[in-house]
Amino acid sequence: MNAEGRTRLDQMPEWQELAKHRDEFGLTHLRRLFEDDPERAERYTVRVGDLHIDYSKNLVTDETLRLLRQLAEAAGVARLRDAMFAGEKINVTEDRAVLHTALRTPESATVRVDGENVMRKVHQVLIRMGTFANRIREAHWRGHTGERIKNIVNIGIGGSDLGPKMAYEALRPYTRRDLTFRFVSNVDGADLHEALRDLDPAETLFIVASKTFTTTETIANAEAARAWLLAGLGGGDTSRPEAGGEAAVAKHFVAVSTNAEKVAEFGINTDNMFEFWDWVGGRYSYDSAIGLALMVAIGPECFGDMLAGFHLMDEHFRTAPFESNAPLLLGLLGIWYGNFHDAQSHAVLPYSHYLSQFTAYLQQLDMESNGKSTTREGGPVNWQTGPVVWGTPGTNGQHAYYQLLHQGTKMIPADLLGFADPVAELGDLRDQHDLLMANLFAQGQALAFGKTAEEVRAEGVPEAQVPHRTFPGNRPTTTILASALTPSVLGQLVALYEHKVFVQGAIWNIDSFDQWGVELGKVLAKRLEPALTEGAQVPDLDASTQALVDRYRSLRGRTA
Numbered sequence: 001m002n003a004e005g006r007t008r009l010d011q012m013p014e015w016q017e018l019a020k021h022r023d024e025f026g027l028t029h030l031r032r033l034f035e036d037d038p039e040r041a042e043r044y045t046v047r048v049g050d051l052h053i054d055y056s057k058n059l060v061t062d063e064t065l066r067l068l069r070q071l072a073e074a075a076g077v078a079r080l081r082d083a084m085f086a087g088e089k090i091n092v093t094e095d096r097a098v099l100h101t102a103l104r105t106p107e108s109a110t111v112r113v114d115g116e117n118v119m120r121k122v123h124q125v126l127i128r129m130g131t132f133a134n135r136i137r138e139a140h141w142r143g144h145t146g147e148r149i150k151n152i153v154n155i156g157i158g159g160s161d162l163g164p165k166m167a168y169e170a171l172r173p174y175t176r177r178d179l180t181f182r183f184v185s186n187v188d189g190a191d192l193h194e195a196l197r198d199l200d201p202a203e204t205l206f207i208v209a210s211k212t213f214t215t216t217e218t219i220a221n222a223e224a225a226r227a228w229l230l231a232g233l234g235g236g237d238t239s240r241p242e243a244g245g246e247a248a249v250a251k252h253f254v255a256v257s258t259n260a261e262k263v264a265e266f267g268i269n270t271d272n273m274f275e276f277w278d279w280v281g282g283r284y285s286y287d288s289a290i291g292l293a294l295m296v297a298i299g300p301e302c303f304g305d306m307l308a309g310f311h312l313m314d315e316h317f318r319t320a321p322f323e324s325n326a327p328l329l330l331g332l333l334g335i336w337y338g339n340f341h342d343a344q345s346h347a348v349l350p351y352s353h354y355l356s357q358f359t360a361y362l363q364q365l366d367m368e369s370n371g372k373s374t375t376r377e378g379g380p381v382n383w384q385t386g387p388v389v390w391g392t393p394g395t396n397g398q399h400a401y402y403q404l405l406h407q408g409t410k411m412i413p414a415d416l417l418g419f420a421d422p423v424a425e426l427g428d429l430r431d432q433h434d435l436l437m438a439n440l441f442a443q444g445q446a447l448a449f450g451k452t453a454e455e456v457r458a459e460g461v462p463e464a465q466v467p468h469r470t471f472p473g474n475r476p477t478t479t480i481l482a483s484a485l486t487p488s489v490l491g492q493l494v495a496l497y498e499h500k501v502f503v504q505g506a507i508w509n510i511d512s513f514d515q516w517g518v519e520l521g522k523v524l525a526k527r528l529e530p531a532l533t534e535g536a537q538v539p540d541l542d543a544s545t546q547a548l549v550d551r552y553r554s555l556r557g558r559t560a
């Protein structure tokens, strides 16, 4: 029992029952589980909105699922969930509410933070975003020299980049193809350089997206972008009046932030600022004004459809019984593998080119949320927490790392994501879509059921090769199938994972909404910077880092 009166997770009887269950049943082969229960596929499928989630190829029985649900109940998942939706300050280390769900709640609802109903301001910002998006889309917003804005460059990093970038890629068929969108995040100047090199400043608008507006990478890129703009408009001479200074910046820069003061300090008029609030975590923010570039790309209506998809999943998570609660089930499966079978990672493998950025997005969502080793009360955890999340589009992975998934020594649970229909634009490539999906289904099948030595032998394979060509199977996958990758379906998918991460954090008793682990590196980089640029001495530098800095200094500028 800890100071808050909560029994330590690994001392809960429900936890110990799961450990016993694991020892008694081991890993009964999926072949057996399917033979024993002809209805397994049907029984272990949940349908939520447009998603069909088949979790029958997981290493669980009814008893496993019952014990896992029992653990969720004992750990107070429902209580914390309700507290989150109610605007309680469940981000304990930052003393903040966690209300990304309010961003996609209809205006008629009431969601209070510190007694204030926030729904009005959420919808006011959405309306402002919509007006802005339409002005760009309809060519009413003109640049400083009167040119139509054709290029939108989002400058942001982490949660201010990954969400809009992922969703822009996912929803490309819904985007305005006559506008160009670029997402610049890396402080490596190459990122900005490559993004801008073929753009005309007179036709380019920058969205500087940063919750805090203090993030070094974003500010450095935004300053460089401003210099590029002014130099470009002024024919390379920023002192010439046509460069336009402040007036030009006002036509070519808008900001998205919670920090009006810093936005003004940077030189962006706060009339051109789109606001969000400290109760929206960076990695949960792309439904807020952080999604502005996305809204320009897909239009306010599609953006609204996406929000409706998120809301659908929120409502499911909030109200569905544990037995059929999809985010809860996915969260519990992860607990089963990570805490009771030592799985270290989780693969997310979309069979969709449009979801090429989906796993990168999930990496921040999951790993920044649950990569923690301190409980909510400040004690050490005595159990595994968040997995390493990884993966790339499936068929490409098949020709690269799937070897390890099929025959390696590690347990890697995987999600396989796919769609029944390609987007309309791909009508002529329908057969290729069937081929793509045949691959998805085949991989799930091969991973689950494998191929026995007898089956290999029966094919006449020479005996010496039999062990090499045997597939053990029993490798767990969850298949998530939807009709098509629409804005609403994307919203449903992202919210599914958001709430899955929530469930796991709640059980592990960690604060899924802070990110103190990113701070140290930032501070050290600031200290080191003058050593690199000016050769300044940094006190108490360790020998390895000092030697690297010295070497860097001696090489610096040689190839320029």
Ligand SMILES: O=P(O)(O)OC[C@H]1O[C@H](O)[C@H](O)[C@@H](O)[C@@H]1O
Binding pocket: 157, 158, 159, 160, 209, 210, 211, 212, 213, 214, 215, 218, 282, 283, 368, 515, 518
């Ligand atoms: O939006 P910003 O304030 O610029 O923050 C951008 C990102 O950087 C931080 O270091 C955090 O780790 C992320 O959670 C955040 O999304």
